[in-house]
Structures are given as C-alpha cells and as structure tokens.
Amino acid sequence: MTNSLLPTGFRDRLPPEADASARLVRAILDTAASHGYERVQAPLAEYEASLTGSLGTSARDLLRFVDPVSGETMAVRSDITGQIGRIASTRMGHHPRPVRLSYGGPVVKLRATQLRPEREMMQVGAELIGLDSVAAAIEVVSVAIEGLKAAGVKDITLDLTMPDLLDVLKPKGDREELKAALDAKDAGAVPAALAPLIAAAGALPDALDRMRAFDSEGKLKDRLDAIEAIAAAVPTDIRVTLDPTERHGFEYQTWFGFSLFSAHASGEIGRGGAYRIGKEPAIGFSAYIDPLIDAGLAQGERRRLFLPIGTMPQKAASLRAEGWVTVAQLTEEDSAEAQICTHVLRNGRPEPV
Numbered sequence: 001m002t003n004s005l006l007p008t009g010f011r012d013r014l015p016p017e018a019d020a021s022a023r024l025v026r027a028i029l030d031t032a033a034s035h036g037y038e039r040v041q042a043p044l045a046e047y048e049a050s051l052t053g054s055l056g057t058s059a060r061d062l063l064r065f066v067d068p069v070s071g072e073t074m075a076v077r078s079d080i081t082g083q084i085g086r087i088a089s090t091r092m093g094h095h096p097r098p099v100r101l102s103y104g105g106p107v108v109k110l111r112a113t114q115l116r117p118e119r120e121m122m123q124v125g126a127e128l129i130g131l132d133s134v135a136a137a138i139e140v141v142s143v144a145i146e147g148l149k150a151a152g153v154k155d156i157t158l159d160l161t162m163p164d165l166l167d168v169l170k171p172k173g174d175r176e177e178l179k180a181a182l183d184a185k186d187a188g189a190v191p192a193a194l195a196p197l198i199a200a201a202g203a204l205p206d207a208l209d210r211m212r213a214f215d216s217e218g219k220l221k222d223r224l225d226a227i228e229a230i231a232a233a234v235p236t237d238i239r240v241t242l243d244p245t246e247r248h249g250f251e252y253q254t255w256f257g258f259s260l261f262s263a264h265a266s267g268e269i270g271r272g273g274a275y276r277i278g279k280e281p282a283i284g285f286s287a288y289i290d291p292l293i294d295a296g297l298a299q300g301e302r303r304r305l306f307l308p309i310g311t312m313p314q315k316a317a318s319l320r321a322e323g324w325v326t327v328a329q330l331t332e333e334d335s336a337e338a339q340i341c342t343h344v345l346r347n348g349r350p351e352p353v
C-alpha cells in the first residue's frame with residue numbers, strides 16, 4: 001500500500017480489481033440466496049452501544065467518533081454479524097425461527113495487525129438465527145464452502161475450533177490467564193493437565209482421537225460428537241483440521257467455531273461459528289473478499305472490442321448482445337491500444353488487435 005493520500009490500511013480498488021470484488025461478493029451472496037438466506041443492509045456506522053450490545057462485544061477495535069447531531073458516541077462497524085443480531089432480535093423479532101439473513105459491505109477496524117495490514121475490509125456472510133444445532137452448523141459450513149467455491153476459491157482448508165472449551169472444562173486457576181496462555185500456544189504456561197489440548201491440534205480424524213483420549217471423563221463427548229458429524233458432512237475435497245484451543249478472532253462464538261483458508265490466498269478467508277444474541281442461539285459465517293481479490297480471483301477475461309468512429313449503434317448493440325464489451329472511439333486520436341482493447345471491429349467483424 002503506497003498511496004500516501006490515504007490513511008494506513010485504507011486503499012482504492014482500481015480496474016480490474018473493483019469489478020473482481022463485486023463479482024466475488026455476488027458469487028457468495030447468490031449461493032447464500034439459493035439456500036434461502038435473504039439480504040439485509042445495515043448502516044455503515046451506528047451508536048457504539050447498539051453495535052456492541054447485541055453480542056456483548058468489546059468496543060476496543062472500533063473506530064469511534066462523537067455524532068455532532070445527537071452528541072452520542074457512534075462507531076463504524078467492524079463486523080456486520082452484531083448488526084444482524086440487532087435486526088433479528090428487534091425489527092425481525094416476530095419472524096418465525098430460524099431466520100436466514102445475508103449481508104455484504106465494508107467493515108473498519110481501528111488498528112491493523114501484522115497479519116492483516118488493511119483496516120477496511122469487505123465482509124460478506126450469512127447468519128441463521130434461532131438455532132445452533134449440528135444440522136444448523138452443517139448448513140452454515142456447507143453454504144460457506146459452496147459460496148467460496150462459486151467465487152472460484154480452490155484448495156480450501158476448514159479449521160474447526162471450540163471457542164468456549166475452558167468454560168466447559170472449568171479447570172482450576174485463573175481462566176483469563178489460561179486463555180491467554182492457550183492463545184499464545186505457550187505450552188510452558190499451561191498446566192500439565194491441559195497441555196494435551198495444544199498437542200491435540202491437527203488434521204482429522206487423528207486430532208479428534210487425541211481429544212477423545214484427553215476427555216476421559218466425557219465432559220466434551222457431546223461436542224466432539226458434534227464436530228465429528230460436522231466434519232463428516234464436509235465435501236471430501238476439503239482438508240479438515242481441528243485446533244481446539246484456537247480463539248483468535250472468536251470473541252463471541254460459543255461451542256463451535258471455524259476458519260477457512262485457501263492454499264492460494266494469504267490469511268483467513270472466512271470465519272464463523274455458533275453464538276448467542278441475548279438468549280437466542282444463532283450460527284453463521286463471514287467471508288473476507290480482499291485476500292481473494294489479492295489472489296487474482298474473478299478478474300475475468302478482459303475482452304474489449306474497439307468500435308471505430310462511424311460504427312452503427314444497432315451493430316454495436318448486437319455485438320454487446322453477443323457478449324462483447326464495446327468501447328466506442330470518440331476522437332480521431334483514440335486507439336484500441338489506449339483503450340486496452342483486445343479486438344477491433346474491421347469490416348463488420350471483431351479481429352484481434
């Protein structure tokens with residue numbers, strides 16, 4: 001990012017990337033729509049209290065400002081899921097459950113991280129509100145994978161996690177300190193009894209076997225059974241791993257969380273899991289479009305046909321109807337090269353430049 005006119009972490013998308021962005025968003029939202037998810041649009045910014053209220057998230061990562069009109073603190077959204085929670089529990093509170101909603105739009109984070117230098121990202125996702133059963137989890141994971149595949153993503157890895165693991169195991173000691181040690185994968189700072197949780201991480205089914213061996217008292221049996229059932233429903237071309245203590249990016253998720261990666265894109269391309277809106281269970285996923293654009297996906301074929309001055313409008317219209325992108329010559333000096341055209345209309349026929 002070298003544009004010194006823009007704040008760090010913000011960027012323009014030029015051709016052909018801006019078009020790629022729109023296509024990727026469309027591919028994922030169309031997939032969600034085909035599974036019954038209907039789109040909602042929430043505002044880019046709202047009161048800080050309502051943004052954090054529905055999922056009880058922290059305001060630490062929010063870009064905040066005082067609204068000159070109301071005098072209240074407002075914030076730019078950093079995650080649309082919380083806004084969907086607010087909509088589902090208020091304006092759509094009377095809808096029969098489960099409610100299936102989808103969304104897409106930019107989100108902004110106060111600070112960039114080393115892994116993610118951008119502060120503005122395009123987020124697209126779907127949320128199923130009213131259930132967080134295994135069947136609901138299977139649906140959401142399937143829609144996420146199908147959407148990414150429709151966007152052209154290949155070699156996908158699904159990493160399953162158990163965000164509230166420590167709240168179930170209730171180990172002795174300061175839970176926040178333990179969470180921090182597990183987050184850092186700092187085996188030295190983790191009590192010996194919990195060290196197997198770090199060592200259990202890896203590809204399925206072995207990771208699940210290690211977790212079952214660790215769970216001699218059966219406290220985790222239901223969850224491990226659920227994870228096994230979810231993994232069994234994933235298409236066989238997807239690599240599935242389990243990292244039971246991974247909590248980065250899972251601030252509000254409960255019994256089940258997942259991240260999606262592709263061998264061809266850097267960092268996480270999607271994340272999701274079960275959560276609660278107040279007392280109501282829900283489950284969903286968000287995909288992140290920027291790593292996909294940066295990987296060169298959806299840039300399409302740039303087949304542009306240069307139409308010399310004097311081309312009849314009807315001729316131009318019929319070429320567009322055939323699928324051509326036409327670029328009209330408007331001045332004598334203009335050329336197919338200057339308009340990055342791949343073809344020129346000669347004697348009524350498109351010819352390669």
Ligand SMILES: N[C@@H](Cc1c[nH]c[nH+]1)C(=O)O
Pocket residue numbers: 079080081125127249253271272273274275283284285286
């Ligand atoms: N919105 C979350 C993922 C998620 C969607 N629904 C549940 N979890 C994120 O971007 O990290």
